[in-house]
Amino acid sequence: MTPQTSDSSAGTPTIGNSRQETAYGFRPALALYGLALRQHQHGKRWMIMALLLILPAIIACLSRMTGFAIPPRSLEFNLVFMFIPQGLLPLLALVYASGILQDEQEEQTITYILMRPIPRGIVYLSRLAAAVTAALGLTVFSVVLTYVAIFAGTGVHGVIGRCFDACAVHGLAVVTYCCLFGLMGLLTRRVLIVGITYIALVEGLLANIPFTLRMITVIYYARLITYRIMSFSVNTGYRVHDLAAETWQLNTLNDPKLKLEPSSWLCLTILLSAAAVFSAGAAFICMQQEFYVKTPEKTA
Amino acid sequence: MCAQPVNPVDGPAEVRPIVDFRNASKWYGNVIGINKLTLAIMPGITGLLGPNGAGKSTLLQLATGQLRPSQGSVDVLGHRIWNNPALNRDIGLCPEQDALYEWMTGRDFVATCARLAGFSRSQAADKADQLLEDVGMTRHKNRVVRGYSKGMRQRTKLAQALVNDPQVLFLDEPMTGTDPVARHDLMDIVQNLAEHGKSVIVSSHVLYEVQALTQNIVLLNRGRLIAQGNIRQIRDLMDKHPHRIVLVSNQCRPLAAVLLAQPDVEGIRLSANDASMVVETRRPDAFYSRLPQLAVSGEWSIDEVYSQDDNLEAVFHYLVTS
Numbered sequence: 001m002t003p004q005t006s007d008s009s010a011g012t013p014t015i016g017n018s019r020q021e022t023a024y025g026f027r028p029a030l031a032l033y034g035l036a037l038r039q040h041q042h043g044k045r046w047m048i049m050a051l052l053l054i055l056p057a058i059i060a061c062l063s064r065m066t067g068f069a070i071p072p073r074s075l076e077f078n079l080v081f082m083f084i085p086q087g088l089l090p091l092l093a094l095v096y097a098s099g100i101l102q103d104e105q106e107e108q109t110i111t112y113i114l115m116r117p118i119p120r121g122i123v124y125l126s127r128l129a130a131a132v133t134a135a136l137g138l139t140v141f142s143v144v145l146t147y148v149a150i151f152a153g154t155g156v157h158g159v160i161g162r163c164f165d166a167c168a169v170h171g172l173a174v175v176t177y178c179c180l181f182g183l184m185g186l187l188t189r190r191v192l193i194v195g196i197t198y199i200a201l202v203e204g205l206l207a208n209i210p211f212t213l214r215m216i217t218v219i220y221y222a223r224l225i226t227y228r229i230m231s232f233s234v235n236t237g238y239r240v241h242d243l244a245a246e247t248w249q250l251n252t253l254n255d256p257k258l259k260l261e262p263s264s265w266l267c268l269t270i271l272l273s274a275a276a277v278f279s280a281g282a283a284f285i286c287m288q289q290e291f292y293v294k295t296p297e298k299t300a
Numbered sequence: 301m302c303a304q305p306v307n308p309v310d311g312p313a314e315v316r317p318i319v320d321f322r323n324a325s326k327w328y329g330n331v332i333g334i335n336k337l338t339l340a341i342m343p344g345i346t347g348l349l350g351p352n353g354a355g356k357s358t359l360l361q362l363a364t365g366q367l368r369p370s371q372g373s374v375d376v377l378g379h380r381i382w383n384n385p386a387l388n389r390d391i392g393l394c395p396e397q398d399a400l401y402e403w404m405t406g407r408d409f410v411a412t413c414a415r416l417a418g419f420s421r422s423q424a425a426d427k428a429d430q431l432l433e434d435v436g437m438t439r440h441k442n443r444v445v446r447g448y449s450k451g452m453r454q455r456t457k458l459a460q461a462l463v464n465d466p467q468v469l470f471l472d473e474p475m476t477g478t479d480p481v482a483r484h485d486l487m488d489i490v491q492n493l494a495e496h497g498k499s500v501i502v503s504s505h506v507l508y509e510v511q512a513l514t515q516n517i518v519l520l521n522r523g524r525l526i527a528q529g530n531i532r533q534i535r536d537l538m539d540k541h542p543h544r545i546v547l548v549s550n551q552c553r554p555l556a557a558v559l560l561a562q563p564d565v566e567g568i569r570l571s572a573n574d575a576s577m578v579v580e581t582r583r584p585d586a587f588y589s590r591l592p593q594l595a596v597s598g599e600w601s602i603d604e605v606y607s608q609d610d611n612l613e614a615v616f617h618y619l620v621t622s
Contacts, residue, residue, distance in 0.1 A: 031415035042403045108399035112460060114366055116416040117388045287383060290367050292328075293397060 028118045029126045036130030039103075040096070046134065049092055053142035056083050060149035073234050075150045077243045080166050081226060084142060085219060089170055090203050092138060093177030094195040096131040098185040100124060100282075105291050114291065121283035124182075128279060132178045139174050143167050165229055173222040176271045179278035180218070186285045210249040218274075221267040223248050228264045316378065318343050318468050318499045319363050324372035326358050326523075333358035335523040336372070341501060345494045347510030348503035350520035356503040357396055359520065360472050363501070364393045376468060389417070392466035394457045396473045396503075400445045406432060406456045407441040413460040424463075431459040436485055451482030458489065469493060471502040475509045487512055542566045542580035545587060548604035552577050555600050562590065578608065 040046055056079040063070055101124060104110035113123055147163040184198075185191040207217040214220045223244070232244035245252040252258065262270065317340035326333040334355045350356050361367040362374045365381040365388070374381050381387055401409055407428050414424035432441045435455040440448070448456065454474055461469055471490070475483050490500050490513055504510045510517060517534070519526040527534045549555055556568045556577050564583035571577065581587045584607070594600050 027420070028416050028418050031412070035412055035416070039401070108395075108397040109401060111366065111393065111395045111397070112413055113416065115364060115388055115391070115393050115461075116413075117385045117418060117464075118416065119385050120383070293361075293366070293395070 028116055029122050032113065032116075032118060032123060032126040033130050036127045037133060040130060040134040045095060046138065049095060049138055050141065053084075053088055053092065053138055054145060056080065056088075056142065056146040057149035059083075060146055064149075071234055072150050072154050072156055073232070074243065076147070076162070077232050077234075077247075079146050079150065080143060081223075081232070081244070082247065084146065085170055085173060085222060086204065086207075088142065089139060089174050090177050090195075090199040090218075092135050093174050094181045094192065094199065096135045097128065097178040097181040098191040098195060100127045100131055100182050100185060101286065101291060102185055102191075105293065108293050110291050111293055120286045120289075124186075124283045124286040125279060128178065128182050128282070131182065132175055135174050135178055136171050139170050140167050143170055162230060165226075169222050169226050169229075172225070172268070172271055173218055176218045176275045176278075179275040179282070183278045183282040183285075186282050186289065208249060210251065218271065221262065221271050223250075224258070224261055225264050225267045227258070315342060317341055317375075318377055319501065320373075320375040320378075321359075321362070322373045322375075324362060324369040324374050326355075326362055326367060327370045332523045334362065334369075337523070337525055338372075339518065339525055339528065341499075341518065342516075343499045344516060345490065345500045345502065345514035347514050347517040348501055348520065349505070349507060349510055349517055350503075350526075351505055353522070354505075354520040355523040356505075356520055357472055358523070360393070360470050360501070360503060364391060364470055389464055390467045392461035392464060392469045394454070394461040394469070394471045394474055396476070398450070398453055400448075400453060400456065402444070402446040404445055405442050406437055406445055406448065406452070406459075409445055409456060410441075410459045410463060414463040417464040419463070427463055428459070431462050432456075434462070435459045435489060449479075450477040451479050454478050454482060454486060458486065462493075466498070468499045468501070471500060473503055473505070475504060475506065483509070542582050543584040544608040545579045545581065545584065546576055546604075546606050546608055547579060547602055548576045549600065549602050550575070551601055555594075555602075558594070558600075562587070576604075 060075055060079055063075060099106075101110065104113060114120070118126075143166050144163060147159060147166070151159045181191065181195050184194055188194050203217050203219050207214050207219040207223075227244050227248065227250060232242060234241045234243055242252060244250065250258060250261070255261070319339075319341040321334075321337045321339040324337045325335055337355075337359070348356050348359065358367065362369055363376060363381065365376075365384060368382045376387060377390055379387055381391075401412070404412065407425075410431055411421075411424040411428035414427040415421065419427060429438075429441070432438055432455075435458050437452065437455050437459065440452055445453070445456065454477075458471070458474065461471070474486055474490075478486065487509075490502065494500055500513075502510060502513060511531070515531050516529070517531060518528045519534070547555070552570055552574045556570060559565050559579060560568055564581050564586045566580040566582060568580070569578045579587065591602070591605060595602050
């Protein structure tokens with residue numbers, strides 16, 4: 001990036017003339033990513049979220065201990081593919097991504113970042129990457145723990161593969177959510193309220209109504225990918241239930257192969273494209289936006 | 301306002317301003333932070349003075365590219381500063397707010413700032429050690445910042461501002477809350493930086509702090525430039541106000557009668573015990589030139605003469621509050 005030159009450069013002290021030129025862009029961005037990760041590690045946020053994210057595993061353990069004869073596959077579906085993606089993952093992403101720069105601004109430490117030779121867009125993207133990393137780590141932790149709680153000692157085969165698939169799909173959803181809530185955080189100061197409203201109304205309500213509008217939800221595409229790569233059929237003795245099709249309102253009666261719905265690749269492309277657009281938009285906003293820091297003088 | 305803004309002190313012909321505000325304004329909604337400010341700051345140490353709310357921090361945030369001017373332009377080292385991260389290689393800021401990454405050690409904090417400035421891990425560690433030594437923090441560098449005193453925090457903030465070896469250093473109220481030792485040390489560091497060719501712009505609302513650092517000052521009030529230049533030049537601006545010269549003598553009353561007869565003396569106030577008097581004059585040079593004649597005549601004993609207006613406090617009082 002070249003400094004914009006004004007009309008009075010002659011006689012002005014030159015820039016960077018007597019010292020070592022340092023890397024521009026990548027190294028500071030990497031340092032910023034590392035700093036943001038360390039901040040996540042030192043905050044209390046991850047502990048609170050981790051406590052929340054072990055809830056499915058606790059429910060699974062209680063369910064198995066109390067002797068209710070819930071088949072592991074049903075438990076898996078209800079906890080890993082209903083409770084976690086609908087109840088926990090959007091919340092996790094909201095908590096991590098809503099304050100990508102605002103946290104630094106609130107804590108008045110953003111000055112130390114903005115005073116470095118890093119474009120603001122890169123500042124945002126580095127910190128978004130750290131938020132995504134932290135959220136992904138907790139997602140994998142929650143899914144793996146829940147699988148262990150459900151299937152440990154049951155002798156069911158293929159669990160590791162299913163666990164891997166679940167981590168991948170949930171990870172994809174979390175990335176998209178983080179990018180979305182990161183953008184929201186730059187557009188509104190009340191991001192938690194707006195975000196929770198979005199989670200409840202759009203991802204919670206709208207996604208469960210079999211109507212075209214659910215195509216604007218993240219969870220719809222994540223479910224489609226899940227349905228296409230995993231089986232959720234449970235034999236109850238009377239008949240075989242397709243738990244996912246029934247619960248997710250997928251029209252498998254008229255369209256058994258879901259040919260009218262987007263393919264897995266299209267779903268993947270849509271989610272990744274949305275994440276990219278949200279991130280680029282947020283980075284652009286960051287480049288234009290001022291980040292006021294309350295000085296003691298202003299506070300007084 | 302009792303004085304018009306003045307042009308900056310003329311430097312050598314080839315020297316250009318390091319910071320150049322051109323008709324710059326900054327509004328926070330309906331509140332004006334800086335109002336149509338045209339100001340050129342030359343290399344060296346410059347004191348930025350003004351009461352709380354004068355716009356000093358806004359000025360520094362504009363000059364460091366953290367804020368975008370609502371109107372006009374702000375150039376640093378000849379380049380637009382807003383949205384110009386490359387220029388951050390050449391400037392450093394010691395912010396007013398006390399916030400640091402509380403969970404880090406001082407060494408970790410400065411090293412992290414160095415890494416953010418583009419240095420490798422080992423370079424950053426070396427930089428941190430060197431800078432913390434320069435600011436007198438070697439003993440405490442491995443302590444967690446959370447336990448630092450105000451003075452330690454100021455020193456650490458100063459160290460982080462120096463990680464990129466900036467040409468221009470902005471210090472926002474660096475002495476606030478520090479003890480006399482830290483204050484003295486910080487002043488030494490700033491003087492040392494200036495001796496090594498760095499330009500330093502230091503803001504303060506405590507006048508003697510700035511006076512001890514530099515004679516070159518910028519006075520702000522309510523977002524406007526009140527005056528700029530050498531303290532003596534500014535004093536010369538105050539032609540609307542008589543200069544106050546203190547004479548200490550054991551013959552104050554008769555001496556006052558003689559002085560009052562002089563055309564350049566506006567008035568005289570005697571102290572309660574008649575040990576000294578304050579002479580008010582609009583022509584201090586004429587008054588000073590007459591004093592030796594009085595002293596050598598043998599009729600009058602004058603023990604001490606000094607100008608109250610050499611004190612920045614007086615200048616500030618005249619220009620801002622009257």
